Amino acid sequence: MLPSFFVSLNHPMQSINHHPFTKGLLTWYRQHARELPWRQTQDPYAIWLSEVVLQQTRVAQGLPYYLKLLEVFPTVESLAHADESALFRHWQGLGYYSRARNLHKTAKLVVSDFQGKFPTTYDDLIQLPGVGPYTAAAIASFAFGEAKPVVDGNVFRILARYFGIETDILHSSARKEFTEVAQELIPNDLAAEFNQAIMDFGSLQCSPAPLCGSCPLSLTCFACQQKRISDFPVKQKKAKQRNRYFNYFIVEQGKRILIRERKEKDIWSGLWEFYLVESPQVEELESIMELDGNLSTLLQGATIQSLKSPKLHILSHQKIHCRAWYIQVPDNLDISMLDGFQWIQPEDFEKLGKSVLLLNLITDNLHLQIFNDSMPR
DNA sequence: AAATCGGGGGA
DNA sequence: TCCCCAGATTT
Numbered sequence: 045m046l047p048s049f050f051v052s053l054n055h056p057m058q059s060i061n062h063h064p065f066t067k068g069l070l071t072w073y074r075q076h077a078r079e080l081p082w083r084q085t086q087d088p089y090a091i092w093l094s095e096v097v098l099q100q101t102r103v104a105q106g107l108p109y110y111l112k113l114l115e116v117f118p119t120v121e122s123l124a125h126a127d128e129s130a131l132f133r134h135w136q137g138l139g140y141y142s143r144a145r146n147l148h149k150t151a152k153l154v155v156s157d158f159q160g161k162f163p164t165t166y167d168d169l170i171q172l173p174g175v176g177p178y179t180a181a182a183i184a185s186f187a188f189g190e191a192k193p194v195v196d197g198n199v200f201r202i203l204a205r206y207f208g209i210e211t212d213i214l215h216s217s218a219r220k221e222f223t224e225v226a227q228e229l230i231p232n233d234l235a236a237e238f239n240q241a242i243m244d245f246g247s248l249q250c251s252p253a254p255l256c257g258s259c260p261l262s263l264t265c266f267a268c269q270q271k272r273i274s275d276f277p278v279k280q281k282k283a284k285q286r287n288r289y290f291n292y293f294i295v296e297q298g299k300r301i302l303i304r305e306r307k308e309k310d311i312w313s314g315l316w317e318f319y320l321v322e323s324p325q326v327e328e329l330e331s332i333m334e335l336d337g338n339l340s341t342l343l344q345g346a347t348i349q350s351l352k353s354p355k356l357h358i359l360s361h362q363k364i365h366c367r368a369w370y371i372q373v374p375d376n377l378d379i380s381m382l383d384g385f386q387w388i389q390p391e392d393f394e395k396l397g398k399s400v401l402l403l404n405l406i407t408d409n410l411h412l413q414i415f416n417d418s419m420p421r
Numbered sequence: 422a423a424a425t426c427g428g429g430g431g432a
Numbered sequence: 433t434c435c436c437c438a439g440a441t442t443t
Contacts, residue, residue: 098438105429105437139427142441176440196438216422243438252436253432282435283424309442311426359427400428 061231065206066238068261070231073241076248078103081111083240088162088187089120092150095179096143103247109138120160123151132314132397141314141397146174166192177219182239191235193226195219198246204277205250208266214280285358289365291332292405293319294351295342296414297373300387302342303396307384311359316396318368318405319385326365338382346373352408357401368405370412394419 061067080103082094093113097106113134117123123131128148135144150172154162162183163169170180177195184190193199200213203225211218230238249255254273262268267276295302295318302319306312321336329348333339353368373379398406406419 095438100426100437100439101428102430102437137428139429140439142426143439146440174440178439182438194438197436198438201436214423239438247438279435309425313426357428361425361427 063229064264066229069241069245072260078244086187088183091186092183095182096147096174120151120154124155133395136397137400143174149173164188166190185235185239191230191232193230194239195223195226198243201277202246202250205267206265210278212280213277285361285363287363289323289325291321292368293371295319295371298375300389302385303388304385312399315399317402345377346371354404390415390419
């Protein structure tokens with residue numbers, strides 16, 4: 045009769061994991077762990093914040109945003125009570141702006157429905173807006189010690205290589221399959237350490253261009269043994285991005301400029317921008333005016349000049365071709381307010397979140413009188 | 422199941 | 433250029 049702890053070795057909820065992968069990984073981690081600020085705390089708020097910032101974002105890029113956000117919004121209450129516009133301004137430049145909206149939603153939800161205390165289990169955490177399987181597992185393990193494996197890009201890559209898994213990691217069934225493998229490997233009593241370890245291992249050792257020569261797992265790694273490192277992970281190639289043509293007009297009247305919040309279901313929703321006319325291709329000014337009736341109205345009695353602008357702005361799925369003009373409307377000319385637009389002073393516009401394309405457009409034209417050195421950064 | 426949502430860095 | 437990054441959500 046075997047003792048129960050021995051029987052449990054082949055059970056998913058095993059308390060001690062002797063798999064060579066796990067042993068080698070944890071040994072490696074104890075010598076190579078990165079020192080990262082969100083590892084110095086067990087506060088679920090700080091951990092949640094870091095995980096959302098780091099979604100699809102490199103540590104080096106997200107780190108300054110995390111530090112600043114935690115400084116400005118040190119508690120979930122402070123974030124819940126903050127203006128969403130302030131949050132967007134701090135998120136400016138980080139990308140995937142729906143993260144900021146969901147962050148605010150969840151903060152308000154945690155304060156209003158959970159007395160400011162985050163849920164403590166994976167199953168409850170994943171109910172929160174902007175919290176998916178990865179982030180729920182990260183918070184559950186790091187803050188509460190629950191043995192749920194994180195399955196991010198690192199984990200897909202490492203497990204695909206180590207076990208020779210040929211499943212397309214973009215296929216809908218891939219997450220379930222890789223999660224089941226990871227669940228077999230994660231030690232019940234060292235879940236947080238295992239999850240931190242596997243992500244550091246993916247970043248530092250088993251990176252996209254891996255360092256197999258110095259890898260402690262190379263002897264038991266399928267891809268390395270078979271000399272098929274480049275075969276894993278299997279990943280469907282991405283489609284080509286579409287072209288779009290943005291024509292921006294910096295419209296000025298009496299020290300104020302015409303701006304609008306992007307609210308449609310499109311890129312940069314929640315950010316602010318100048319008057320924009322999108323065209324199906326590169327167009328002359330005359331053709332652009334035909335595309336947009338209000339533009340001709342704005343130009344009645346106004347002066348217009350061409351501006352320097354970023355030629356191209358690349359996103360994951362789109363290539364934005366950009367041109368820009370400067371329209372000065374005389375003070376005495378009465379412009380009826382266009383729907384959805386508002387006039388704003390540059391120093392107030394600076395406080396609103398803007399896309400990197402718009403920031404670059406502004407930077408290219410800081411010599412304009414209207415900006416008057418009020419728009420740094 | 423596929424598409425979409427940013428921006429930046431490394432090879 | 434292409435790929436990938438501490439993914440989530442919508443269609």
